[in-house]
Amino acid sequence: MLLSAFSVLFYLSRAYVASGALCDCSSLIMPVDVDVLVPTDPSDIFGGLKSNASSLRRLQATYDVYGVFCQPHILLVHGFSYNHQYWSTPVEEFGNYSYSAFSCDRGFSSLAIDWVGAGLSSRPANASDAQYATQAAVAATLARQLKNSSIVPGIQPFKKVIGVSHSAGSVLLNYDAIAEGPQSPFDGLILTGMLIVEPNSLPPLPTISAADEDPLRWGGLDPNYLTTTSRNIFYPADPNTFSPRMLKYDNFTKDVGPISTLLQIPITTLPSQYTGPVAKVVGSADQLLCTGNRCADVAALNAAEKVLWPDAKSFEVVVAEESGHDLKLDFFAQGPFNTCVSLVQQFSA
Ligand SMILES: *[C@@H]1O[C@H](CO)[C@@H](O)[C@H](O)[C@H]1NC(C)=O
Ligand SMILES: *[C@@H]1O[C@H](CO)[C@@H](O)[C@H](O)[C@H]1NC(C)=O
Ligand SMILES: *[C@@H]1O[C@H](CO)[C@@H](O)[C@H](O)[C@H]1NC(C)=O
Ligand SMILES: *[C@@H]1O[C@H](CO)[C@@H](O)[C@H](O)[C@H]1NC(C)=O
Numbered sequence: 001m002l003l004s005a006f007s008v009l010f011y012l013s014r015a016y017v018a019s020g021a022l023c024d025c026s027s028l029i030m031p032v033d034v035d036v037l038v039p040t041d042p043s044d045i046f047g048g049l050k051s052n053a054s055s056l057r058r059l060q061a062t063y064d065v066y067g068v069f070c071q072p073h074i075l076l077v078h079g080f081s082y083n084h085q086y087w088s089t090p091v092e093e094f095g096n097y098s099y100s101a102f103s104c105d106r107g108f109s110s111l112a113i114d115w116v117g118a119g120l121s122s123r124p125a126n127a128s129d130a131q132y133a134t135q136a137a138v139a140a141t142l143a144r145q146l147k148n149s150s151i152v153p154g155i156q157p158f159k160k161v162i163g164v165s166h167s168a169g170s171v172l173l174n175y176d177a178i179a180e181g182p183q184s185p186f187d188g189l190i191l192t193g194m195l196i197v198e199p200n201s202l203p204p205l206p207t208i209s210a211a212d213e214d215p216l217r218w219g220g221l222d223p224n225y226l227t228t229t230s231r232n233i234f235y236p237a238d239p240n241t242f243s244p245r246m247l248k249y250d251n252f253t254k255d256v257g258p259i260s261t262l263l264q265i266p267i268t269t270l271p272s273q274y275t276g277p278v279a280k281v282v283g284s285a286d287q288l289l290c291t292g293n294r295c296a297d298v299a300a301l302n303a304a305e306k307v308l309w310p311d312a313k314s315f316e317v318v319v320a321e322e323s324g325h326d327l328k329l330d331f332f333a334q335g336p337f338n339t340c341v342s343l344v345q346q347f348s349a
């Protein structure tokens, strides 16, 4: 989701436990040091990637990053009058929408993090400290930590870390792939809900300062933290293709994001020297990205996107039929779930 999840999911690959094993998740707070150059002007549409030193400023900070770590679990024993669901209680009808659970059930550990500024991670008082340059540095640092230290006691460092992201989260991983190229710590990138976005080419998103939208919750925040006033555009246009309760749930659980991360989406037009495998997954009914039949000709879409990844080990755009922008929140979610898990399998082999 552009403004609610900002999600980035890392896949951690090591010796897999048999598929179908029960999964166990824990919440973590991970302190992350950043020392980055961010654009002095947060409306710089390339996020500083094309800037010289005079238009950048140095930002040194330590942020607490919140994440949920899920791992395949060998043995769980439930108590009297319960069954295995005790360990994986579905939240009403939304149980089937848990991608962490879906992939964990298939033997993959994952860490789903909150962006700096969102969820339970640190929120810089000044939204211009939470630009893509910062977010990408945080994500790359965490990926390196996962590969060289133990995230929770008893868990060995991971040999491979694959970045799975959605929407603005995909711009974030794209930023790191541009900034670091072959030095990127990611062993593969699965960028969902994002394509090349030329400046001013997205339909307008209904946004508002979070402080104005909900003063009780967000009063006092820097007005450059925004939220949405409606989330319909994240779903297919046909209202029969998603649960109206999902839209309500989405509205009630929405979060905030820095304005810079909307303004800097044209980062997606810049080439990357990244050398790992890359896939983009987008819904054919995405009302933000697939307008004007853009996603109808999959071969043409692949050709247009591939030029920015000349050194990638492999590159592919998958168009998920009928899915909307938020591929995991409508009735077609199982399709993209399967696509992503098989890409993770392929990239971690
Ligand atoms: C640095 O970038 C600024 C703004 O884009 C430009 O005005 C200036 O001429 C550039 N300086 C150098 C030394 O390239
Ligand atoms: C939802 O999950 C249950 C249990 O995992 C499964 O049996 C069912 O087929 C799923 N429903 C859909 C629509 O995918
Ligand atoms: C945020 O930081 C920038 C750069 O230091 C500064 O120009 C701007 O005035 C700050 N904004 C607020 C609201 O403090
Ligand atoms: C481990 O990760 C940290 C944090 O990114 C880094 O500073 C350090 O150099 C890494 N150590 C090794 C041995 O790669």
Ligand SMILES: *[C@@H]1O[C@H](CO)[C@@H](O)[C@H](O)[C@H]1NC(C)=O
Pocket (backbone or CB within 6 Å): 214, 248, 251, 252
């Ligand atoms: C969205 O949630 C807010 C509370 O956060 C509520 O006031 C509003 O009525 C909800 N809108 C819809 C369309 O459900």
